Amino acid sequence: MKEAFDYRAVESQHYMPVFSRTIKLVRGEGAKVWDDTGKQYIDCVAGIAVCSTGHCHPEVVKAICDQCRTLIHCSNLYYVPHQSELVERLASLTGMPRIFLTNSGTEAMEAALKLARITTGRKRFVAFTHGFHGRTMGALAVTHKPPIREPFDPLQPECAFVEYGDLKGLRKVVNRETAGVVVEPIQGEAGVIIPPDGFLEGVRECCDRNGTLMIADEIQTGMGRTGRWLTLQHTGVEADIVTLAKGIASGFPMGALLSREGITFKKGEHGSTFGGGPVACAAALATLQVIERILPDVERKGALFRKGLADHNPRVMGLMIGLAAGDRCPTIQAYCADKGVLINCAADGNLRLVPPLVISDEEIRKAVEVLNEAFG
Ligand SMILES: Cc1ncc(COP(=O)(O)O)c(C=O)c1O
Structure with a gap:
């Protein structure tokens, strides 16, 4: 039987170690992405504010x-x-x-x-x-x-x-x-x-x-x-x-x-x-x-995040959302990933959410629910 290609080992040998990563994403559609094990995520990173129209519009x-x-x-x-x-x-x-x-x-x-x-x-x-x-x-x-x-x-x-x-x-x-x-x-x-x-x-x-x-x-x-x-x-x-x-x-x-x-x-x-x-x-x-x-709907969607995350004093402008989490950032990010929501640790103890502008209300509700659980 052919052995699975060990991309982690190959990468650690050949790719300059400027990034730290654990997940391998292989497919995307709208605000959802899938990793190489078939696990689905709501993508609130969007390639760091890049996949504006969602994945593969x-x-x-x-x-x-x-x-x-x-x-x-x-x-x-x-x-x-x-x-x-x-x-x-x-x-x-x-x-x-x-x-x-x-x-x-x-x-x-x-x-x-x-x-x-x-x-x-x-x-x-x-x-x-x-x-x-x-x-x-x-x-x-x-x-x-x-x-x-x-x-x-x-x-x-x-x-x-x-x-x-x-x-x-x-x-x-x-x-x-x-x-x-x-x-x-x-x-x-x-x-x-x-x-x-x-x-x-x-x-x-x-x-x-x-x-x-x-x-x-x-x-x-x-x-x-x-x-x-x-x-x-x-x-x-x-x-x-x-x-x-x-x-x-x-x-x-x-x-x-x-x-x-x-x-x-x-x-x-x-x-x-x-x-x-x-x-x-x-x-x-x-x-x-x-x-x-989709532009006319962006601020309304941002307001859903603001309301849903109100207990954590979010900074929200449209679909740019920041949350202070101090040294809990990595744990919260890992918890969310485990529950199928991708968010990212930005600088200085801040979490950042910049989802595709096409994210649905249902996906926002789910992301908010998981984040609130992660904050505990
Ligand atoms: C505000 C701002 N300026 C410049 C850059 C650099 O852009 P790039 O990574 O495409 O070179 C970034 C990337 O994160 C950014 O957020």
Whole structure:
């Protein structure tokens, strides 16, 4: 009899040990996933806020397969199928008319930092404590978390960090040498930290006073996650530059850099071999169509989580849910997985739930029931 392939042993030998994982997922449909033993889970992780339309949404699958049969890649040396429809749609949904497409969030952040430098002629940035913007060198330089940033110091660009929510502190460090202030409208990797009222307006005002660009990292909060296309759209604030990724193409790798009129790369200042390829654009266009239909229901679903988890003071905005659990995070996560609900430990003793936007009321009720049991 053929022996089962021992993927754990092979992985421990050959895959760099940067992740710690126990479950192997092999199939998904809507908000449900199955592991290699056939066990079913309600997926409140969704590939970390990526599988926005649910796993394998038929319209997204069809768009990807149709495009794969026609043209998988052609290079940005040529007009790319679906790219123009996609950027037109993104511009109209976000109000940001200039767009460049990437393969990931961190690449979108790299592009944002380059764009802010070349637009302002300045070199320095300001970002916030507990913020996360990616792991490539530039994005890492504006990412706060010391254990992931400090081993790679010194990094460029130069970045000062201010306590998230502290406008007084921000006003002290932003000056006429600051190219950009990088801000998440809600901090995702930190565990769904919602800033105080007026904070984003204050960041905008501080940027305006200093001729500094406001760079909103909506990689996790955008694409309908909180009930609007951009979380900034809950406020009246308009950023100069916005980055997107994660939910934009339902799990097909894609990111986007968006900017307001007058802020743009010129020929030769930026580029990408794979960014904005035909299959990614097809996946993203189909994703936008699906999200457009389900967007009106996102805040109502978030309210079901808020009500169901009320005993644990959840932080909820649309389908971004954070819960403080301290050092109980890993135990609660393991209990939920055992009972068939996937949630994730974010930073600083916070649990995070970012389920597919298509999660049903019944699935929410079940996830809430299991979480409440896990808290005990
Ligand atoms: C707010 C934010 N910015 C940037 C990134 C980096 O995106 P990626 O992992 O696609 O490079 C992430 C990823 O978690 C994120 O949450």
